[in-house]
Amino acid sequence: MVERTRGLDIACHAILVLGGLLVCLPIYFAFVVGSHTIGDVLAVPAPWLPGDRFFENAQTAWQKGNLGRLLVNSVIVAVGITVGKIAVSLLSAFAIAYFRFRWRMLAFWLIFVSLMLPVEVRILPTYEAVANVALPLQWLVDALDVGRLMGVEIALDWNLMNSYGGLILPLIASATATFLFRQFFLTVPEELCEAARIDGAGPMRFFRSVLLPLSLSNMVALSIILFLYGWNQYLWPLLFTTDKEMATAMVGLKTLIPQSDSEPAWNVAMNAALLVMLPPVLVVMVLQRWLVKGLVDSGK
C-alpha cells in the first residue's frame, strides 16, 4: 500500500465482510431449512440455527427427486460437454492457426458468427433439429428426388431426444474456446514448429507431442469453466428430455420446488438444492486459481 489509512482499511474489511455475508446467508439458510422437519420450518418464529434432520431430508430428497440417476446423468453430460468442447475447439484452432488453405478465413468467420446465436434465441428450430438430425439430408433427398429414381419412399429419421447425444452434441461447438486456443497458439514460439519439421514430424505429430503438452494449463483452466457450464445447463435438458430418467439434476430439482402452499416441502427442496450445487462449489473452491485464469483469459 502507498500510505497507511487505518479508517479506510477497517471500512474495507467491513465492506468485504458484508459482501461475504450477502453471498453466504442464502446458502446458510438453505442449510438451516434443509436440516429441519417441515413442521419446524413452518413454525413461528422460524428456525435460525441448523437442526439435526439433514441426512433424513437428504434421503427423502434423494428418493423423491430420483437424484441418484439424475446426478449420474449430470456428470455424464457435464464431462461430455467439457471433453467435447475442448477436443473440437483444439482441433479447429490448430487448423486455423497452423494451416494455410483456401477457405481458412471463411472457417474462422463461420465459427466467430456462431457466437452471435445463443441457444436461447433459437429454441424452437433447434428443438426440431435435435428431434430429427437427418432433416437437412431429408430435404436434400426430397429436392433431388432420389426416392423416385430408386422407386422407394425415403424417410430419414435420426432422433436425438432423450439421449446423451442430444444433450451433449449440440453444445460442443464453442467459438470462445476456439479463440482462446487460437490466441494461445499464436504465442507459441515459431521455432518449435520449425524444429519439429526439421526433425521430420508431420503436423499431427507436432500437434500431439508439442502443442498438446503446451496447452495443458489452458485446457485445465477452460475445462473448469466448461464443466460448470455443462453442469448448470437448464434450458437445454429441459427441452430435450421428455423421459424423466434422462433429465439432469438441474431439471429434476425444479420438480421439488413447492409450487403452492398446500405442500410446502421447502426442507426437502433446499436440501436437494444443496446436494446438486455441491459438486460445482467444490470444484470452484479447490481450483479457484485456475478458474480465475480461465475466465480472464477467455473474456479477452
Add this chain to the structure above:
Amino acid sequence: MLASTSAPSTQGTRHASGAIFIDASKDAPQKWRAPSGSSAARTPRRGGERYSTAGLKRAHYRQARLPFLLLLPQLLVLLLFFFIPAFRALAQAFVITDPFGNSVQFVWFDNFRALLASPEYQSSVWITLWFTLAQNALTIGIAGVLAFATDRVIRLRGLYRSIVLLPYAIAPVIAGILWAFLFNPSVGPVAHVLKMMGIAWDPIRSGFDAFLLVTFAASWKHICYNYIFLVAGLLSVPPSLLEAAAVDGAGPGLRFFRIALPMIGPTIFFLLVMNFVYGFFETFAIIDAVTRGGPGGATMLLVYKVYQDGFVHIDLGSSAAQSVLLMAFAIILTLLQFRYVERNVNYDV
C-alpha cells in the same frame, strides 16, 4: 470476399495481443516462409498472395485436406445445430403455418407487425430493459465496491476472494430457488423480517415484488463474474502511476476515480455488454424456477416469452419473429464485445 473480411480481423487481433501476433504478410521477410518442400518455392511473391494470412503462424503447413478434417467436427455441429436452425427461424418468421402444418403462407413482415403491436410484447420489452438495467447497476456497483475494498486490504484477501467467488459455481436455477425461499411470504426468513418491519411483501400476487425478487436473485448470481474482472483489472493498473499520484497528494478515493477507473474503462464496458447478454439470455432458468413469468406477466422476460409462445401456446410465427429480433440483438451485443477486444490496447486485463 477474403480481402474484405480479413481486414477487421487482422486489426482486431493485432490490437488485442500486441506483439504476440505475427502477421506473415507484413512483418516477416520472404525468406522466413516455412520450409515445406517445393511448394514454398512455388508461392507467389508478396502482393500475389492468394489467400489471407491474417492470424496464421509464420511457420505453418500447407495441406488441403487435413485442415478440413480438423475443422469438420466443429463445422458439422455448427451447421446442424446453429446455422440451419437460425435460418429456419428466419424463414418461419415470414410465414404463417396453419395449426396442422398443411398450408404455409408467405406474409412478409406481418408476424413482426403483429408482434410489435401486441401489448404483451411491448410490456415484455420494457420489463426486460428495466430488469437488465437494474441488474447491471446492482452487479457492477456492488462488485465495484467489493473489488475496490479487495484491492486495499492485504490480510485475508484470499479468503474474501474465495467467498465472493462462490456464486459462480451456483446455477441460475439454484440461485433462483435460494432467493425464492428467502423471500417466500410463508416460510422465508427475509420475508419474516420484512413483515416484522411492517412492509407488505408478496411476490406471488404483487408483480413489482416478483420483479424485485427476480432482479435480486439474478444480480446475486452475477456479482462474482463482474468482481473477478474488476479485481483483475485493478491489479493490472501500473503501481507507478498510483504512487506518482500519491506523491502528488491524491488520496485513495481520488486515485481510484481519477486513475484506476479510467484505466479499467474497457473492462467496465466489456462487463456492461456481458451483463446485457446475461440479463437477456441466461436468466431463463431463474424466471422458470421462481415466477414462470408471472404474476400477470410482470416478470415475462423476452427469452421466457419466446419459450412460452413457442412451446406452451404453439404460436410458431410469433415465436420465430421473436427469435429473429433476439438474434438481431445478440448480434449487436457480440459486435460490441468485439469492439472491446479492439479497444483493449494499452494493457491486458
